[in-house]
Amino acid sequence: xxxxxxxxxxxxxxxxxxDESVRLTAGALDIELKEVDDWSCCGATSAxxxxxxxxxxxxxxxxxxxxxxxxxxxxxPCAACxxxxxxxxxxxxxxxxxxxxxxxxxxxxxxxxxxxRTVVDVLREAIPSIKxxxxxxxxxxxxxxxxxxxxxxxxxxxxxxxxxxxTCMEDVAKAAGAQPVSWNLRLECCGGSxxxxxxxxxxxxxxxxxxxxxxxxxEALVVACPMCHSNLDFRQSAMANRGEAPMPVFYISQLVGxxxxxxxxxxxxxxxxxxxxxxxxxxxxxxxxxxx
Amino acid sequence: MMSTEAQTxxxxxxxxxxxxLADELLRRTGRNPAKCYQCGKCSAGxxxxxxxDHRPHDVLRLAGLDRREQLLASESLWLCLGCETCxxxxxxxxxxxxxxxxLKAMAVEQLPDALPKPFSAFHxxxxxxxxxxxxxxxxxxxxxxxxxxGALFADATSGPGMFQRGKLHLKPPxxxxxDEVRAIFKACEEDGQ
Numbered sequence: 001x002x003x004x005x006x007x008x009x010x011x012x013x014x015x016x017x018x019d020e021s022v023r024l025t026a027g028a029l030d031i032e033l034k035e036v037d038d039w040s041c042c043g044a045t046s047a048x049x050x051x052x053x054x055x056x057x058x059x060x061x062x063x064x065x066x067x068x069x070x071x072x073x074x075x076x077p078c079a080a081c082x083x084x085x086x087x088x089x090x091x092x093x094x095x096x097x098x099x100x101x102x103x104x105x106x107x108x109x110x111x112x113x114x115x116x117r118t119v120v121d122v123l124r125e126a127i128p129s130i131k132x133x134x135x136x137x138x139x140x141x142x143x144x145x146x147x148x149x150x151x152x153x154x155x156x157x158x159x160x161x162x163x164x165x166x167t168c169m170e171d172v173a174k175a176a177g178a179q180p181v182s183w184n185l186r187l188e189c190c191g192g193s194x195x196x197x198x199x200x201x202x203x204x205x206x207x208x209x210x211x212x213x214x215x216x217x218x219e220a221l222v223v224a225c226p227m228c229h230s231n232l233d234f235r236q237s238a239m240a241n242r243g244e245a246p247m248p249v250f251y252i253s254q255l256v257g258x259x260x261x262x263x264x265x266x267x268x269x270x271x272x273x274x275x276x277x278x279x280x281x282x283x284x285x286x287x288x289x290x291x292x
Numbered sequence: 293m294m295s296t297e298a299q300t301x302x303x304x305x306x307x308x309x310x311x312x313l314a315d316e317l318l319r320r321t322g323r324n325p326a327k328c329y330q331c332g333k334c335s336a337g338x339x340x341x342x343x344x345d346h347r348p349h350d351v352l353r354l355a356g357l358d359r360r361e362q363l364l365a366s367e368s369l370w371l372c373l374g375c376e377t378c379x380x381x382x383x384x385x386x387x388x389x390x391x392x393x394x395l396k397a398m399a400v401e402q403l404p405d406a407l408p409k410p411f412s413a414f415h416x417x418x419x420x421x422x423x424x425x426x427x428x429x430x431x432x433x434x435x436x437x438x439x440x441x442g443a444l445f446a447d448a449t450s451g452p453g454m455f456q457r458g459k460l461h462l463k464p465p466x467x468x469x470x471d472e473v474r475a476i477f478k479a480c481e482e483d484g485q
């Protein structure tokens with residue numbers, strides 16, 4: 001399968017390991033990613049806070065580029081980019097006036113023919129292939145699958161079948177051999193871009209999310225968004241002040257990559273702030289398997 | 293020449309037809325705040341409700357009451373995370389997240405000097421990066437944010453950890469189509485005028 005790839009700005013910087021693990025894991029699953037040539041920023045929270053048309057036009061340029069490259073689908077690993085791209089596509093599809101003026105605004109032909117997809121969506125479709133190729137399944141590692149806000153919301157944009165109780169991420173984690181725990185805060189927001197202008201709010205929200213995952217018995221958190229990762233991994237040192245052990249935070253692409261036997265270093269696992277090493281090294285079943 | 297009486301009637305009509313906040317929100321979002329029946333489901337799920345003066349259902353009520361200045365100057369708008377929980381759960385399709393976005397855009401247009409500094413600094417710094425490079429340079433964005441907000445030492449200790457992990461690039465990104473992106477900003481700014 002070939003699909004257009006829109007990494008987005010974070011994946012070139014603070015979420016570099018998300019980019020590395022998506023590319024590597026997709027490759028191992030025979031999914032060919034073709035990066036959209038000359039893509040630009042989706043505008044993120046800032047564009048939709050100040051100018052509605054801008055918040056649709058910036059993503060539309062990227063959809064138009066993917067379209068002109070001949071793609072019928074584009075993968076946006078960042079949940080925020082995904083939401084902006086999918087929303088632009090949704091609004092253009094449902095507003096003929098907007099559809100008529102968009103090519104003029106972005107200075108390009110735009111037929112709105114590209115479907116926007118998440119990493120979870122693409123990996124879920126690849127579950128048979130994950131199961132067939134999992135040479136190092138995760139042997140029941142207890143994970144809390146964290147969807148956050150924009151992967152599933154709003155439902156008319158994401159097309160999610162059950163926005164309040166989705167299972168797609170758990171399905172993928174199970175295929176990788178992990179054991180998803182049942183917990184409450186998997187769809188609560190981590191604070192997103194508030195990390196910069198109001199760090200205290202992000203720490204408050206993150207602390208509650210981690211505490212709930214811990215109470216459910218999770219050994220690690222699994223995410224599919226660079227902002228969720230940054231707010232729960234990088235900001236965790238500001239939260240872990242009650243003597244709890246730090247909780248590793250995996251990208252879903254890293255979790256699947258590990259199960260496929262891809263090297264931890266190449267999946268970018270050494271780039272995290274909370275080390276994943278002790279969790280991976282101290283798994284008795286996994287260790288025994290490697291010795292055998 | 294119009295009679296004085298006719299002039300008075302005309303000016304009264306003009307006042308009567310000044311758009312209310314609800315009119316303006318309807319035009320911008322396609323949603324009428326009066327449709328909100330104050331069930332509070334939006335605010336029950338709002339992760340920031342504990343920190344805001346005006347929760348989502350308060351915002352809709354105040355919009356319906358035409359409390360323009362009170363709303364546009366409220367920090368509560370800027371505390372919205374855009375997580376869309378309110379919109380996903382609203383039983384009457386009032387879309388509080390889009391209403392709050394529209395109010396923020398109106399605050400930017402109508403009360404630019406009253407915007408709370410950290411948020412206005414953040415969004416300006418962010419959009420300036422897109423205009424300058426077509427993509428975000430996270431390092432450039434943080435430097436620009438610090439200069440604009442005055443929060444010079446916020447997160448100052450995180451830089452080395454980020455750099456050590458290969459997460460910060462010193463060189464800003466550059467795309468071929470940066471002029472195209474600038475033209476999109478211009479077209480969108482002019483469209484609203």
